Amino acid sequence: MNYKILDLTILVFVVVFFVGVLAFEYDVFGLHQPIIHISVEWKQFFDVLIYPIVVLLVADLILKYRKINEPKQFVKKYWMDIVMLALIPVFSIFKILKISLSMIKKLKTLKMGTKLIHKTTKRQ
Secondary structure (H helix, E strand, C coil), rough: HHHHHHHHHHHHHHHHHHHHHEEECCCCCHHCCCCCCHHHHHHEEEEEEEEHHHHHHHHHHHHHHHHHHHHEEEHHHHHHHHHHHHHHHHHHHHHHHHHHHHHHHHHHHHHHHHHHHHHHHHHH
């Protein structure tokens, strides 16, 4: 019974997290406007929500492993939970890459601007 409550809690947290993704990270999906409109003040909440999800998933897997206590059978039975936990860092990397690409574009623009300023001041 406790496992079902924990699984349901994880499911609710994940659904809420993806609502935040649809509201704030819509450009990752190639969209120009958010699917769900949520106030910007909630963005930090959705950014931090990933941490309780990871903690709950790890706790869930630990409890399930203690129940079975056989690695092969554990992986065979709970492979979906393991994959879900493994995918969280993968999706986090996409968010980091998105921020990094944005910074690289700004740095290139800054570099072009400084070169332009340097050339114009050199001619005078």
